[in-house]
Amino acid sequence: MTETTPQTDKQNVKASLNQPITDQHVLIAGGGHVGLSFALLLAHHGIASTLIEKNAYPEISPADDAKRSHYLDSRNTALSRRTVQIYQEIGLWDELQSHACRIDAVQVSEQGSFGKATLNKAEEKVESFGQVMENAWLGRKLLLAVNASPLITVLDNTSVTKVDQAKASVSVTLQENSAASATLNSQDSSTANERVLTGSMLVACDGRDSSIRQLLGIDITTYDYKQSAIVGVVQTDKPHEHVAIERFSPAGPLAVLPLTDPDGDGHDLQQAGYRRSVVWVCRKGEEQQYLDDETLFLETLQTAFGQRAGKFVKAGRRGAYPLTRVLAKEQVKGRCVIMGNAAHTLHPVAGQGFNLCMRDAHVLAQMLASQVMRGEDIGETKMLKRYEAARQKDQKRVIRFCDAVVLGFTHPNRAVKLARNVALVAFDKLPNIKPLVATYAMGLKS
Known part of the structure; x- marks a missing residue:
């Protein structure tokens, strides 16, 4: 069957009234953290959207017990200061911050070398450099907010199988995943339980292996770092004191970030703070031993890290990527x-x-809102191309920075190693360099 998005008359109302201010409608494919956040950004501007997610969302309510299921079981995300500001802008930060642990300082060093540097919030005159939050908590709060918004329609357990573009609209063919498997052996499985949804534009937030990107025929470039990231939570015998530590080893970078205590937020000075999020990068093919053997994992962290975080005493469930x-x-x-x-x-x-990704989403939402206020088409290709061009500088800068750090700090040449350690010392001592780097790291300049 064919289904089109509901149409409403234009109304000169604000988003706070929970009414769309335009009859134009955005389709969002992919309901992870970026897709959920983008839908909320659109709703903040009074723009209605339909969020399509291939997985089934859990049934949750605000009354559910949100305590952690296990002290050491969680994946976490570091939110930059700019990302925190974006969530504040849409009125969600008050709901998020109980599980957020602020970063007051950042220490950078290399295993077996003399170079080191420290960023301190007092010196940079900021409230914090960012916050660390459990993915499960962030996802739960985003989903609750999306479910509560009358401007967002959620279609989960649903896949996009086709994308068609017309002069004034875009349509996606949808199929429920359960229906897709149930009709696999039917005579007309290609059309059973399908429907078509039409909107003014489509935004694909469906991950690294994006099916929408493939349906649109968009090519990619790839680079294999020949590394795997092992992520999880560890406990140390020394409180973190809101310090994030970036440590470089021959295998790759190690990040240890502060986390909240089990039953409260990370801002209470009375909390001990012995939980830390860890991202340990190893050579591809070595990851399984660290997943299987907690003792080996802790010993490897200790060797690479020294006593900067105290003793690593326990590790939770780990994942490798x-x-x-x-x-x-x-x-x-x-x-x-x-x-x-x-x-x-x-x-x-x-x-x-x-x-x-959050800065991309924020800029696009603002541009779409401006298009609406001018009474113009939010799916206009020229305007969307302006968005693409506007985001190039920030994206290229971040990509170059990440690759320079990864490749520079894993290069085995002694001269390169000496140069990077001299650079760390210079960064720590020379004036005017830290504020610039801190501003970029916090996402405040793009």
Whole structure:
């Protein structure tokens, strides 16, 4: 059957009234953190959207017990100061911050070398450099906010199987995933339980292996770092004191970030703070031993880290992820925009990936809102191409920075190693360099 998005008359009302201010409608494919956040950004501007997610969302309510299921079981995300500001702008930060742990200082050093540098919030005159938050908590709060918004329609457990573009609209063919499997052996499985949804534009936030990107025929460039990231939570015998530590080893970077205590937020000075999020990069093919053997994992961290965090005493469940840079050669095609990891999947060093995606989402939402206020087409290709061009500088800068850090700090040449350690010392001592780097790291300059 065929279904089109509901149409409403234009109304000169604000988004706070929970009414769309335009009859134009945005389709969003991919309901992870970026897709959910983008839908909320649109709703903040009074723009209605339909969010299509291939997985089934859990049934949750605000009354559900949100305590952590296990002290050491969680994946985490470092939110830059700019990302925090974006969530404040749409009124969501008050709901998020109970599980956020601020970063007051950042220490950078290399294993077996003399170079080191420190960024301190007092010196840079900022409230913090960012916040660290559990992915499960962030996802839960985003989903609750999306479910509560009358401007957002959610279609989960649903896949996009086809994209068609017309002069004034874009349509996607949808199929429920359960229906797709149930009709696999039927005589007409290609059309059973399908429907078509039409909107003014489509935004693909469906991850590194984006099916929308493939349906649109957009090519990618890839680079295999020949590394795997092992992520999880550890406990140390020394409180973190809101310090994030970036440590470089011959295998790759190690990031240890402060986390909240189990039953409260990371701002209470009475909390001890012995939980830390860890991202440990090892050579591809070595990851399984660190997943299977907690003792080996802790000993390896201790060797690479020394006593900067105290003793690593316990580790939770860990996951391993191969590291590959994936960049879409186009981020706009007709009325379609590629966003999030579908547009650029980066190395996790310095925690820049998600924050770059959030800046993309924020800029696009603002441009669409401006288009609405002028009474113009939000799916206009020329305008979307202006968005693509506007984001190039920030994206290229972050990509270059991540690659320079990864490749520079893993290069085995002694002269290169000496040069990077001299650079760390210079960074720590020379005036005017730290504020510039800190501003970029916080996402405040793009």
